[in-house]
Amino acid sequence: MPFTKINGKMVEAQVLPGQKVFSQRGAMLAYSGQVTFTPNMAGGQGGLMSMIGRRVANEDTPLMTVEGQGRVMFGHGGHNVHVIDLAGDTLYVEADRLLAFDGTLQQSTMFMGSQGGVMGMVRGQVTGQGLFTTQLSGQGSVAVMAHGGVIELPITPQQPVHVDPQAYVAHRGQVQNKLSTALGWRDMVGRGSGEAFQLELSGHGAVYVQASEEKL
Amino acid sequence: MSRIGTGAARAPRPIGRMRATLSPVAQFRLQGSKVLAVDMTGDAVKARNGSMVAYTGQMNFKKLSGGGEGLRGMVARRLTGEQMVVMEVKGQGTCYFAERATEVNLVRLNGEALFVEADNLLCTEATLHTGTSFTGLHGAASGNGLFTTKVEGHGWAAVMSDGPAIILRVSQGMPLRVDPGAYIAHTGNLNRNFRSGAGFSTFFGEGGGEAMQIEFVGDGLVYVQPSERVTVGGDV
Numbered sequence: 001m002p003f004t005k006i007n008g009k010m011v012e013a014q015v016l017p018g019q020k021v022f023s024q025r026g027a028m029l030a031y032s033g034q035v036t037f038t039p040n041m042a043g044g045q046g047g048l049m050s051m052i053g054r055r056v057a058n059e060d061t062p063l064m065t066v067e068g069q070g071r072v073m074f075g076h077g078g079h080n081v082h083v084i085d086l087a088g089d090t091l092y093v094e095a096d097r098l099l100a101f102d103g104t105l106q107q108s109t110m111f112m113g114s115q116g117g118v119m120g121m122v123r124g125q126v127t128g129q130g131l132f133t134t135q136l137s138g139q140g141s142v143a144v145m146a147h148g149g150v151i152e153l154p155i156t157p158q159q160p161v162h163v164d165p166q167a168y169v170a171h172r173g174q175v176q177n178k179l180s181t182a183l184g185w186r187d188m189v190g191r192g193s194g195e196a197f198q199l200e201l202s203g204h205g206a207v208y209v210q211a212s213e214e215k216l
Numbered sequence: 217m218s219r220i221g222t223g224a225a226r227a228p229r230p231i232g233r234m235r236a237t238l239s240p241v242a243q244f245r246l247q248g249s250k251v252l253a254v255d256m257t258g259d260a261v262k263a264r265n266g267s268m269v270a271y272t273g274q275m276n277f278k279k280l281s282g283g284g285e286g287l288r289g290m291v292a293r294r295l296t297g298e299q300m301v302v303m304e305v306k307g308q309g310t311c312y313f314a315e316r317a318t319e320v321n322l323v324r325l326n327g328e329a330l331f332v333e334a335d336n337l338l339c340t341e342a343t344l345h346t347g348t349s350f351t352g353l354h355g356a357a358s359g360n361g362l363f364t365t366k367v368e369g370h371g372w373a374a375v376m377s378d379g380p381a382i383i384l385r386v387s388q389g390m391p392l393r394v395d396p397g398a399y400i401a402h403t404g405n406l407n408r409n410f411r412s413g414a415g416f417s418t419f420f421g422e423g424g425g426e427a428m429q430i431e432f433v434g435d436g437l438v439y440v441q442p443s444e445r446v447t448v449g450g451d452v
Contacts, residue, residue: 080317148317149248151270159272167269167314209270211250211314 002141003074003083003100010075011083011143013100017069020103024076025062027099033070040065065103074100074143079216082150082208083143084172089205090137093144093170096216102140110135144170148211160202166213173205242341244322244372252313252320252339252374256306262346263313263339265301273309280304304342313339318376321439323403330367332375332401341371375401377441384438393429397444404436 003011013021015035025039040063066072075081076099084091086105101107110133136142144150146169153161155175162180171177180200201207243255251269254261265279280302305311314320320338323330331349340346349366367373375381377400386392386406393411402408409431432438 148314149250151247151251151312153270153272153312161270161272162275163270164266164268207270209251209312210317211248211269212317213266213269213314214316 002085003143005081005083006073008080008149009078010073011081011100012071012073013066015066015068015070015072021066021072021100022063022103022107023066023072023074023100024098025064027074027076028064028066029073029075031070031072033068035066035068035070035072038065038067039063066100076145077216079145079147080149080210081143081145082169083141084170084208085141086136086172087139088137089172090135091142091170091172092133092135092175093142095134097145097169098134099143099145101136101142105136105138105140105142108135108137109133144208145216146208146210146212147214147216150208150210152206152208155201155203155205155207157203160200161207162198162200163207163209164213165197165199166215167209167211168199169208169210171201171205171207173203175201175203175205175207177201241343242372244339244341244374246320246322247312249319249380250314250317252322254305254311254313254339256308256311258306258308260304260306260342261311261339262302262342262344263305264315264337265303267313267315267338268305269312269314271307271309271311273307275305275307275309275311278304278306302346313374315376318378319380321375321377321381323373323375323401324371325367325373325403326370328368328403330373330375330401330403331364332367332373333399334365336376336400337365337367338374338376340367340373341369343371344369344373375439377439378443379441381439381441384440386432386434386436386438388435391431391433392438393431394438394440395444396428396430398440398442399430399438400441401439402432402436404434406432406434406436406438408432 003013006012010029013023015021015033022040028037081099092110150169153163155161155171155173165179178200180198242259242261245253245255247253256273256275262280268275268277315338325344337346345368347366347368349364381400384392384394386404411429411431
């Protein structure tokens with residue numbers, strides 16, 4: 001059941017019996033029909049182990065399960081919402097940017113530090129993104145929040161994309177990411193251009209970038 | 217006359233191609249309304265420090281000390297407080313700029329000057345000359361400062377506004393008054409005066425919240441945003 005965008009900041013989801021939608025707790029704005037909202041203690045899918053995994057990884061944004069029959073509108077904090085349709089591929093996104101997603105999608109937590117070794121660890125610290133990220137895969141839609149509009153930039157092997165870590169929202173596909181630094185003596189003496197750290201994304205896929213450098 | 221891009225604005229094709237053969241020219245275009253995309257082929261643009269959100273290709277970022285207009289410019293900037301911290305972006309590829317999710321407006325300059333608040337200037341082509349000009353005493357009350365940034369030359373400039381900006385024409389005999397907090401930029405041959413709408417009742421705390429305005433007289437265009445900065449004048 002795909003999400004329909006009502007305006008830049010609200011999405012509507014069609015809920016049918018037997019189909020679940022997960023959403024950030026408290027993100028429901030309005031609904032019609034017979035719909036129930038159940039807080040999801042596990043913070044997502046999977047059993048107890050995945051729940052513990054998420055707690056440890058600090059990717060345990062409170063989620064709720066939406067079930068029943070009707071239409072539900074979601075929005076949160078006046079942030080812009082972007083709907084991403086997945087057709088068998090994988091989306092990597094920070095848990096706190098997730099507004100809602102289809103129950104048909106497989107959710108898991110990924111250790112980002114494993115990409116790029118020591119530099120991956122450093123990246124998490126520098127970018128404030130943490131070492132873990134949420135991974136969604138399968139067939140379905142995801143509604144992602146961002147400050148300001150979202151633009152999608154394609155990543156091809158010939159053309160890697162560099163992103164300001166603060167403006168990074170999500171990425172999909174077979175993408176390697178590493179932190180590239182353009183640190184020079186200027187940064188050391190406080191005369192940097194403000195662009196010392198960048199995420200370099202290469203491979204096959206797309207990256208979503210927001211028109212702002214503010215975190216949610 | 218300046219061309220104003222609100223949608224997918226681009227330079228007139230034939231001119232772009234002709235100039236491209238002479239020297240590399242950065243192409244400015246809007247990706248949505250909040251992101252500025254600049255296609256570069258080895259040339260440079262000046263942008264607000266830290267406003268890059270993404271790029272493809274090879275880019276170098278260098279902070280320009282004091283504005284890049286030599287020692288005099290640096291001293292002027294220090295004195296005036298109109299210090300827009302600028303970086304020079306140089307390279308090959310496409311660079312994307314955005315700031316705090318504000319709307320971006322493209323302005324094409326063909327030799328005339330654009331006056332803009334330093335806080336609202338996002339990016340300029342390297343061919344444009346930026347300087348600081350004295351605005352008169354109104355700045356102190358409007359919260360805009362006594363000085364404003366002057367952009368001159370031939371090329372594209374990107375101006376930010378909090379919400380989509382409207383462009384108002386001022387002609388002879390048709391002066392325009394603008395709330396200092398909503399003013400962002402102007403082009404053309406305009407005289408700026410500070411006007412006080414404060415009357416008797418303002419002093420008794422019964423003001424309408426519009427005690428101060430900037431009046432523009434002459435010929436030109438004024439860019440106004442649908443939002444007001446916090447100004448001293450806005451409180452009375």
